[in-house]
Amino acid sequence: MVSKIVFVLVFFLGMCGVVWFKRFQTSRFIRLYAVKKGIEEVKCLSFILSGIDIDEKTKEKIRNDSLEYATRFKQLKGEAHIPAGVFGRNTKARKKKKG
């Protein structure tokens, strides 16, 4: 007969494993997704900066921050791939876009 305490502990460890794995997987995916969006923001930034009335020093600071963001994305892209179908609902839409 399975000991009750052993059963509860195995079940508990299984739950912790699922929580940890899903947190890890989702956070990595969302981080990469956010940085990817950052690239698009860099493109828009030059347009926004050209239209607003702030000094060159601040503009330069914002540009540098965004460039750092973009560089980090390239580094991350090389190190880890975005797992396909993490958000199941978006997979079909993404495939359709590619086609």
Next chain:
Amino acid sequence: MEGILKLGRKRKAKHYSSNFVGLLLFLLVAVIIAPLIHEYFHALVLAFYGCEYNFVLNFTPESGFFATIKTLCALNKEQTILYLGAGVMGNIILSAMFITGGWLTRKENIFLSNLLTYSGFGFLSDPMFYMFANKGDLVNILNLLGCSERIWLLPLIGVLLVLFVFAYIWFHVEYNMKCYYRMLKNVNKIKKFKNEVYEHYLENVKSFGSFGTHESFYFLEDNLYSRRNKY
């Protein structure tokens, strides 16, 4: 703006602590509360039938909390089946209530939602244990019904329940993380806006008055809002 940032920090702390506290609550419910409730449901059914009984509560490391109940009256077959099944059914109903509560509160209060969900699984762990046991209430019920050869069904149902629990946690954590990152993104955006643009705007207003700068402020604000709606 400060209020929003404070709320963001509070939500961040809540999110981090909710999973940890929830899993601890799961252990507490699974080891102590659910077995106790299981035994008291047996006693409740006997009290409902007006049957006198001796109730002795025990604890062993192998079986956890369990009660030795001696009935001092004669029960027919249906009553015995109800009396045996009351513990398992009671915990299943409680777990269903808690998990539903967790599902309904997931948008309003993530902390409460996590606590309810994990404690719901704590209540569910008690019936699940009986699915994998060679003896116990469910096996006795099957024997009484004359279906002892179909005892293999119990572990099968147990495996399905385990898969349901893991799948639910999988999607629950994914939903939590999405909400958390959406909140974090907005808080970071507000922080950046406050530190870089808003402070600069205030400095300009102080030194040059509002001429020229208020237009840029609204222009940037409009852009931020339009981009936020886009994603």
